[in-house]
Amino acid sequence: MHLSKLLLAGFVAFSFSAAAPAATVELHGVKIEDSVTVGGAKLQLNGVGTRYKGPFKVYVGDLYTTKKVASLDELIAVPGPKRLSMTMLREIEAGPFGKLLTRGVEDNVPKTEMSKLVPGLIRMGDIFTANKVLNPGEVITLDWIPGTGMVVTAKGKVQGEPFKEPEFFKAMMSIWFGPVPADFKLKDALLGIK
Template sequence: MRFTTALIGLLAALTLQVCATAATMDINGVKVEDSAVVGGSKLQLNGAGTRYKAVFKVYVGQLYTTTKVSNLEELIAAPGPKRLSMVFLREMEAGPFGKLLTRGVEDNVPKNAMSKLVPGMIRMGDIFSANKVLEPGDVIHLDWIPNVGMVVSAKGKQQGEPFKEPEFFKAIMSIWFGESPADWKLKDAMLGK
């Protein structure tokens, strides 16, 4: 009888532990939640992974959506809010990071569409220039909220006015999910592949 009671207790404890760990995962010391709330809507983790630059771990990227997506077009078409988060693993100057984002857009958007994106790219550059340095643990959120636009938050603070143009949001998302992503492994991880 004691053995049965102990076994039931052990199984209950293991079940609770599995349920608790199912709610979050750890990637390079970053706690990745299985959901996020954006614009009043609960989003589910679509996928997460680490961005590498050469052999260096730069940040943990996380994509949250209302429905599972497996490519850029599905991401853009998905209803409701969306969130891409970056939790930095190493110190990085924000200016050069902003330039990498610009290059990522240039690598994924047709040349004839770039002129429409220039004002938004300048504003994004200003956001990163104002933040100077990204430290380990700093977080950047890129939130798409319908009827509001893309809200950029860095270090817990909203950065300027939302970017209202859906085309600009798609161009920014193409950095990670376009035909020439900055990191193929991160693309696959955030798309849950």
């Protein structure tokens, strides 16, 4: 009788531990999962951090990859899907936010390559203009899915057709991971650099 109670207690404890939530980090009230599934592949959290503009917290960013990366080149080279997501911490006008993304690309991509990126940058600008305002708690994800391209999701909805060009995905990622990132501390946090 005593042994069966111990076995039952052990089984119950195991059942609860198996059902425990996978969230490993909470940052400014945003729960960050230790893994996500994108394009049928399980990705691991590479890093998480906060984007500041002056003293203000703008968003929590998190990066997921199939294996740990520590640079833009490693991020682009690692096989399989990738995800960068941003969870807003304050209300932001989406149009100006989209213009900041364009400036981030201009700061990190050689001028000789910019002409090829213009159509994609115009489409990205249109996505942000259409969404008007990003409210606290709303999420933007940039998913790279091999064979599909970069899928942009805002407010839970896929925004238009995927951006198929790998060069455009690299240019977008350069905003966060290039030589002149929007926020050096966020770059290091997303790349897991202490």
